Amino acid sequence: MAAATTLRLNGVEVGVTADVSTPLLYVLTDELQLLGPRFGCGLAQCGSCSVLVDGVETRSCVTPLSAVAGKQITTLEGLPMLYAQSKGLQSPPAYTPLQQALIDTQAIQCGYCSNGLQIKATELLMLNANPSEQEIRTAMNGHLCRCGTYPKILEAIQLAASTIRGEA
């Protein structure tokens, strides 16, 4: 049955009316019209739909709405704000260090997987701003890219980590 649920999304409380068994992904893309989380497999296999739930990378395509009520949800749209908070900045930057690194290394091709890659890499860099190559590869292994950008994504994450460390 459709019911009213309040979500804490990117720092703002928003109300949605949907069946509480609805996967969070469809609420974010259809009810709230977000562009970040996006459908890829619906099976939690690819990482396209990932969001941060209380800082933990979560596959929104298999996470029912009922499971996230009251939790902090951060999507791609909220990453600049999250970064500003973590660094005590006055306002969110236009691009996070990771986004700027993706631009500087020209790492993105079709870019559809970029949402999930950024969510996962953000989770990693919040925990460890100086990850080894192996730690990056391990963290990112559950996120697929069909265009074959893994080497450039690796380079971008390393570049972003150095930027973040430099700003610390």
Added chain:
Amino acid sequence: MSNFTLNRRDLLKAGGALVVTFPLLPRGTTAQTQMREPQPGPPAADQIDSWIAIHSDNTATVYIGFAELGQGASTALLQVAAEELDLGMDQIRTVGLDTHLTPNQGGTYSSQAMRRGGPQVQRAAAEARQALLALAATQLQIPLASLRVENGIVSGSGDDNVFTTYGELIGDRRFNLAFTGTAPVKDPSSYKLVTKPLPRNDIPPKANGTYQFMQHQRLPGMLHGRIVRPRGQGAYKDGIQVVSIDESSIAGIGDARVLRQGNFVGVVATREWDAVRAAQQLNLTWNQPESLPGNADLFVRMEQSPPDDRVAREEGDLSVISAAAVTTGFTGYGPYQAHVPFAPNCALADVQTDTALVLCSTQDVYGTRGKLAALLGLQPPQVRVQYVEGAGTFGHSCWDDCAQAAALLSQLAGAPVRLQFMRWDEHGWDTYGPAHLGKVKASATADGKLLTYEYEGWQHHWSFVETTEQTSKGTPAAEWPAMAAQQINPLVLGGQYRIPNIKLLNHHVPGVDYLKGAWLRSPLDLALTFVSEQAIDDLAFQLGIDPYQFRLQNIADDRWQGVLDGAARAAQWQPKQAAQNLSSDEVVTGRGIGLGTHLASWGGAVAELEVNKRTGVVRILHLYGAIDAGRVVNPSNVENQIISQLIQTASRMLHEEVAFNTTNVTSLDWQSYPILRFMEAPQVTAVIVQHIEQEPLGAGEEVMAAAAAAIANAFFDATGKRMTAFPFTPARVLTALM
């Protein structure tokens, strides 16, 4: 001599600052903001106005008939246009492909964007500039020959206060000029933008999540649709055979309802989750004939097909093989492989009585329009098709089928419908890259010269009729007529070398008896060089010659030598006979080299890998890929294309194989059809062999065949055994090592 541009990060150091707005369809609307009024296309190719519009603010819109697929075509083609127009990159933009706006340059495939599209855009821009300068000469009273242009500002009197701009000369008015193609183009030595690694205009919005993909498009009042099909296709000729549908099985799932025409079944609902659930819960029974050979009997059945043969190349006399010092014979197998874009295809359709609007991720808006018109009972000009980028497709994935299904659902529902294919729809109903069986026999003389070469290849063509049309209208399955990319490719079957006696024989297999097929990035080539380049390698081995050296002494021409040397130098290749360091270690390493391309350009590659002889796991350590694509307009883009090809080739050689039994495909997701993961990604080195003086050729698929061959040859170097089939799964590897 060739100019080698090795992969260097400082190529990209200029990146990041230049942001050109890439116009996108506004969410929830299809209104276009540029001055041209949409009307059924294609716009006349022989009019300058069909290609270029100059605006009052001294900017230009270039109408391009090629799709941005994440390969950077939109940026590179704008570089070409801006170069000829003497505009800055921040003064020029393009619009999305649209049958009501953009010219018909054919589909964005076969790496044609720069090869065919580049010269058209270049000449149109040059001719527009010529017309603008004539106007300026009159207005400024300065002789034409004295005029100069910078950033669309025309001057030439020596007085800085005397100038005009393109915007003043013609801003937002039409040229009304025939496009003759006769205006002189710039000398490559004067290029300011072309050949520069400019940053791609689509990356910043893709990075910050403001880019709107096909999957983000919405229309007011639309329903969400899903198709309902068996999980995994059967034989193409069998289509789908519905036995019964129990519509009551979805009662209570919101307002979800079943739509059906013939054997085409779909559901629509106001809420997307309702449509998803209804499609999964709908109780149907299908008739699924046991028509397929299954993976086990695939190649036996292909080889036993009734003869439908064509000689692709024949020169000299193969009987001289009796004089050869060494001979080799090799049979190899390439699997069906899937496109499977990271996001399944999506389409949005609004079909009315006498018009239709369809948004989809087609690589060919005009081709898709024709098929849609036929399906809907409309004339092509009544159908408007707009391209919106989805996830990278790498050939003919399900975009035509998805567009047709969305349109049919909209027609049946009487409302706009957004259709998102589910993962199993895309995996299970793809038009796969066809399987290939190849047999090669080759020989060489004692002094290391190739003497004879004979190749026979079996495969079917591409599917012409989409499943939606087949199931809804009963149109019989049919293949495309023979075309180059559907058959064995002389360029990669011995074409890399001087071989006096050669015969290539193509065996066409009747495709309707097998899985659906279509072009997948570098169609057939990976399988062709997997077979052929292993034979070349074996001759070198038997002669005791280093495989690079053997190729060099038989090389066909300078262009092939350029990529052979490019890859070898990047890899710091040290000559030695292959498989001379075999060890009893559990993990052994090897390196291999290969040459190949698609239908143009030249590719060379070196692979370094390790094989775990206990587990059968192959790990590719480093791939070096060199491409000569003539003039490379944007080296940064091509570097990315090479990296992408190398990673995808690793994926296709190690993991990718469509599994099917006698009734249907069973590769339905990323677990049953695994691709390369982050942990496994090898190091990559991209080498661009730049020829500024040459016309641009394709660079999006021309090093994969070389890389596939290099991987196969590296396996031999490591183990002394030859793989006869790919992907190199642990089971296959362990069998080969026995």
